[in-house]
Amino acid sequence: MATIEFKPVTELTYAQAVAELETILKMMQGDECDIDQLTSYTRRASELLTECRQRLTTTDEQLRSILADLEK
Amino acid sequence: MQQQAFTLQQLNQRIGALIAVAETQNVWVTAELSDVSVRGGHCYMELLQKDPNNGSTLAKARGVIWTNVFSRIDAEFYASTGQRFASGIKVMVRASATFHAVYGLSLVITAVNPEYTMGDLLRRRREMLMRLQAEGILEMNRQLQWCEVPLRIAVISAQGAAGYGDFINQLYNNRNRLHFKSRLFPAIMQGDRAPASIISALNAIASECENWDGVVLIRGGGATSDLVAFEDYDLAANIAQFPLPIIIGIGHERDITILDYVANMRVKTPTAAAEWLIARGNEALNHLKSIGNAILQATTDRLVGCKEQLSYYGGLLPTVPHASTERASSRLRNDMITLASIGARRITPELSRLSHTASAINTATATLLDRRKDRLDAMQTLLDTLSPKATLRRGYSITRVNGKVVTSSTEINHGDTISTTLADGTIISTAN
Numbered sequence: 419m420a421t422i423e424f425k426p427v428t429e430l431t432y433a434q435a436v437a438e439l440e441t442i443l444k445m446m447q448g449d450e451c452d453i454d455q456l457t458s459y460t461r462r463a464s465e466l467l468t469e470c471r472q473r474l475t476t477t478d479e480q481l482r483s484i485l486a487d488l489e490k
Numbered sequence: 491m492q493q494q495a496f497t498l499q500q501l502n503q504r505i506g507a508l509i510a511v512a513e514t515q516n517v518w519v520t521a522e523l524s525d526v527s528v529r530g531g532h533c534y535m536e537l538l539q540k541d542p543n544n545g546s547t548l549a550k551a552r553g554v555i556w557t558n559v560f561s562r563i564d565a566e567f568y569a570s571t572g573q574r575f576a577s578g579i580k581v582m583v584r585a586s587a588t589f590h591a592v593y594g595l596s597l598v599i600t601a602v603n604p605e606y607t608m609g610d611l612l613r614r615r616r617e618m619l620m621r622l623q624a625e626g627i628l629e630m631n632r633q634l635q636w637c638e639v640p641l642r643i644a645v646i647s648a649q650g651a652a653g654y655g656d657f658i659n660q661l662y663n664n665r666n667r668l669h670f671k672s673r674l675f676p677a678i679m680q681g682d683r684a685p686a687s688i689i690s691a692l693n694a695i696a697s698e699c700e701n702w703d704g705v706v707l708i709r710g711g712g713a714t715s716d717l718v719a720f721e722d723y724d725l726a727a728n729i730a731q732f733p734l735p736i737i738i739g740i741g742h743e744r745d746i747t748i749l750d751y752v753a754n755m756r757v758k759t760p761t762a763a764a765e766w767l768i769a770r771g772n773e774a775l776n777h778l779k780s781i782g783n784a785i786l787q788a789t790t791d792r793l794v795g796c797k798e799q800l801s802y803y804g805g806l807l808p809t810v811p812h813a814s815t816e817r818a819s820s821r822l823r824n825d826m827i828t829l830a831s832i833g834a835r836r837i838t839p840e841l842s843r844l845s846h847t848a849s850a851i852n853t854a855t856a857t858l859l860d861r862r863k864d865r866l867d868a869m870q871t872l873l874d875t876l877s878p879k880a881t882l883r884r885g886y887s888i889t890r891v892n893g894k895v896v897t898s899s900t901e902i903n904h905g906d907t908i909s910t911t912l913a914d915g916t917i918i919s920t921a922n
Binding site: 432433436439440442443446447451453456460463464467470471473474475476477480481484485 | 637638639641662666667668669670671771774775777778781782784785788789792793796
C-alpha cells in the first residue's frame, strides 16, 4: 500500500488548509476512498483542523499578554 | 474754538441706532460657519462668504445665538440634518444686525433653516461622489474582498478615546478566543485637521500593509458630532483607493458621511465593528467544526459499512460448503433424471424396431424354407422321373460284374458273378 505524501500543515496558508480539508471530506464521502488510507486521511484531517483552529484562536497566556500590551 | 465731540459710546450708540432699522432686522441670510464655539450656553461663530472660485473671503461677520434660542435651534437642527451647528457647514439663518458699544457689530441669530444646510451638504457630497465616480475610484475599496478570516486589524482612532476602548474590549473578550491582533494608528478625529491626520495614519498602515487584513476607522466617541470634517474629498479618495478593506464606524445610524459611500463597510458603532469581525471568525470556526464532524461521520460510516460487509460474509461462510454440496448433488440428481428420460426416449423406439426385425426375420425364414422345400419337392419329382429306377421300373436292368457296370457281353467271363439290378431288387447269378 502506497503512503500518501502530505505537505507539512505549517507550510499551508489558512485558505489552503481549509481547501484541503474540504477535498478530503469530499473524497471520504465519495466511493473513491481507499479503506487502507482511511486512517492516514483521518489523521491528516485532524492535523489540519487542529492547525486551523490554533491559528484562529488564542491561548489564555497569549490573551493575557495581548491585553497587557494594550494597557501599556 | 472748542469742537463738539461725541464720546465713543455716544457714537457707537448712534451707529447702533442707525443699524437697527427694519431692513437689517430678521432677514434671512446664507453664510458658511467658522470658529463655532459654545460658551455659557451661548453659541458664537464667524459667518463667512467665500468666493466660490478661489476660496477667498468676500464677507465676514460675527454671529451669536443666545442660549435660550440656541438650545432649541441646536436640537431642531440636529434632528433634521444629523449635524451639529459646526464649522464648515453652510447655513441659512434669520439674523438681526446689532451694534454693541463694546463688541461692535454682531448678527443675532433667531432661526435656522435646516433644509438649506441639508441641501448644501447633499449637493456637495453628490459632487464629490460624481468626481470619485468619474475618476473610476468610487467602488475600489467597496469591491475589495476580505481574507478568509480577518484577524489582524489596524485601527485608526483618537488615542484614549472611549470608542477605541469599546472596540478593543469587545474584540479581545470574544467568547471563542479568536486570536485577534490589532494596533492603534492614532489620528485626530474631529475638526479641520482630521482629514489630513487620518490620511497620514492611512499612509502609515499602507506602508506595512502586508501585516494587516483590514482597517477599522472609529471615532473617539463622546458628544462631539462634528461630521462635517469627514465630508472631505481627499480623505474619501484616499479611503476609496486604500489597498485593504476599511470599516467605517464614525457615527450613529443617521450620521452618514461621504466616507460611508466609499469604504468597504460601515457600522453604527465601534462595538459593531468588533462584532462583525468576531462573527467572521466564529463563522470560520463553525465551518471547521462542521468539516470535522462531517469527516468523523464519513469515517464512521465507512467503517460501519465495512464491518457490516464483513459480518455478512462471516455469517455466510459456515453455510457455504453445505449449500455447495447440496447444489452439486441436486445437480447430479437432475442429470440422472435427464439421462434416464433421454435413455427412455432413445431405447424404446430401438426396442420396438428390434422386435419388428425379429418377427420379420422369422417370417422371412419361414417363407424361404417353404420356398426351398417346394423347390426340393419339384426337384424330387423331376429326379424321380429321370432316375434309373424309373427306367428299371419300365423293365430295364443294370448288370454289374465286380461292382462295375457291364454294357457288353464280351466283358463277361465264364464263372463271373453277375449282379443284376431290377426295379425292386438285385439278382445274383453266375455266368456260364
